[in-house]
Amino acid sequence: MNRSKTNVAVGAFVALGVVALVFMALKVGNLVSFDSAEGYRLEARFDNIGGLRVRAPVKSAGVVVGRVESIHLDRDTYEAVAQLRIRPEFRFSTDTIAAIVTSGLLGEQYLSLDAGGDSLYLKDGERFIKTQSAMVLEKLIGQFLYNKAAESSGDKK
Amino acid sequence: MLDLLDRLGAVTLGALARLGLATLFFGAVFARTWRGLKRGALLVREIHFSGVRSLAIILVSGLFVGMVLAVQGYEVLQRFGSADALGSLVALSLVRELGPVVTALLFAGRAGSAVTAEIGLMRATEQLAAMDMMAVDPISRVVVPRFMGALVSLPILAVIFSSAGVIGAYLVGVELIGIDAGAFWSQMRASVDFRLDVLNGLFKALVFGLAVGLISVFEGYHAAPTAEGVSSATTRTVVISSLSVLTLDFILTVLMFRGLN
Numbered sequence: 001m002n003r004s005k006t007n008v009a010v011g012a013f014v015a016l017g018v019v020a021l022v023f024m025a026l027k028v029g030n031l032v033s034f035d036s037a038e039g040y041r042l043e044a045r046f047d048n049i050g051g052l053r054v055r056a057p058v059k060s061a062g063v064v065v066g067r068v069e070s071i072h073l074d075r076d077t078y079e080a081v082a083q084l085r086i087r088p089e090f091r092f093s094t095d096t097i098a099a100i101v102t103s104g105l106l107g108e109q110y111l112s113l114d115a116g117g118d119s120l121y122l123k124d125g126e127r128f129i130k131t132q133s134a135m136v137l138e139k140l141i142g143q144f145l146y147n148k149a150a151e152s153s154g155d156k157k
Numbered sequence: 158m159l160d161l162l163d164r165l166g167a168v169t170l171g172a173l174a175r176l177g178l179a180t181l182f183f184g185a186v187f188a189r190t191w192r193g194l195k196r197g198a199l200l201v202r203e204i205h206f207s208g209v210r211s212l213a214i215i216l217v218s219g220l221f222v223g224m225v226l227a228v229q230g231y232e233v234l235q236r237f238g239s240a241d242a243l244g245s246l247v248a249l250s251l252v253r254e255l256g257p258v259v260t261a262l263l264f265a266g267r268a269g270s271a272v273t274a275e276i277g278l279m280r281a282t283e284q285l286a287a288m289d290m291m292a293v294d295p296i297s298r299v300v301v302p303r304f305m306g307a308l309v310s311l312p313i314l315a316v317i318f319s320s321a322g323v324i325g326a327y328l329v330g331v332e333l334i335g336i337d338a339g340a341f342w343s344q345m346r347a348s349v350d351f352r353l354d355v356l357n358g359l360f361k362a363l364v365f366g367l368a369v370g371l372i373s374v375f376e377g378y379h380a381a382p383t384a385e386g387v388s389s390a391t392t393r394t395v396v397i398s399s400l401s402v403l404t405l406d407f408i409l410t411v412l413m414f415r416g417l418n
Contacts, residue, residue: 028345
């Protein structure tokens with residue numbers, strides 16, 4: 001009698017552990033929403049990727065459609081090459097613009113795909129033709145100052 | 158001067174002898190693990206003793222750690238206007254670090270010390286010698302089930318701790334402070350990866366279970382057979398377990414999470 005009570009308690013303990021693990025997988029983690037092995041690969045080249053990181057989300061109209069799988073530098077062209085893993089149910093036309101944008105003012109950077117109108121779709125391993133690099137704050141400020149200076153010198157003339 | 162050298166030499170040799178003894182003992186335990194595993198009933202009893210009966214302390218600690226994390230995290234995050242990230246902050250710290258480490262520390266205090274005291278007292282009252290006389294191998298009868306009990310219980314307890322912590326953070330963050338529930342969960346899910354974070358945390362807990370289990374059975378088995386010997390062995394279990402858990406955690410963290418971002 002005593003032993004069966006122990007068995008029941010241990011069984012309940014293990015079951016609780018499994019429930020906690022399922023909770024971790026479904027509610028806390030992202031086991032279901034994203035599987036790294038699934039989907040097809042696309043490539044995007046940028047002059048500057050800013051703060052984009054591996055595993056950053058790829059979004060289209062704000063909806064997550066994939067992840068950044070790897071980032072490396074092209075040794076010949078000095079462009080940053082980002083490999084994307086896109087979920088198989090989404091197709092993107094060849095003139096889709098891949099842009100690196102920031103969520104919020106200081107938030108994480110992600111890759112945004114702005115769908116184009118072409119009737120041809122990108123296939124596994126192909127590359128985005130139109131890309132837009134990350135906004136670098138220093139460059140932006142520099143450009144702004146330059147424009148201001150140009151403006152005021154134009155006024156004097 | 159010679160006295161000092163003499164003492165240094167004695168301490169070094171003593172430490173080395175202890176290390177050698179521990180290595181031999183661990184080898185003996187591993188060699189008998191399979192034989193000990195066949196005695197399922199004993200293992201179940203030990204999981205009950207060190208796992209099930211640690212559940213209360215683990216659940217309550219987890220809940221409160223999560224609640225404190227939510228309050229403190231909110232204070233800092235709202236300064237940057239990103240209180241919505243509270244979910245991912247709490248979940249990542251729990252799943253990666255606090256869950257396995259705090260569980261292992263509590264487990265060493267709650268169950269490891271008890272195992273050491275039990276085996277040490279068996280040694281002091283010559284029960285282990287009596288078993289040997291009856292051709293019952295004390296290592297596979299007494300030591301292996303207790304070691305396996307710790308190894309099995311700790312990962313389960315760590316997952317339960319992390320879940321309780323997340324629920325505690327939810328209660329404080331969403332119900333009390335009033336963060337949006339959708340943002341809380343979606344931020345959490347966006348940043349916690351099941352394989353990289355949850356499974357690595359589980360692996361950490363497994364390593365800690367191995368360390369705490371081995372240390373507590375070793376200290377008990379080789380305790381001096383006196384009341385004082387058992388008491389100092391129990392203290393050593395808690396101290397050495399805690400230190401090795403923290404050291405191992407640093408090593409594992411560097412191996413697992415460095416260069417991830």
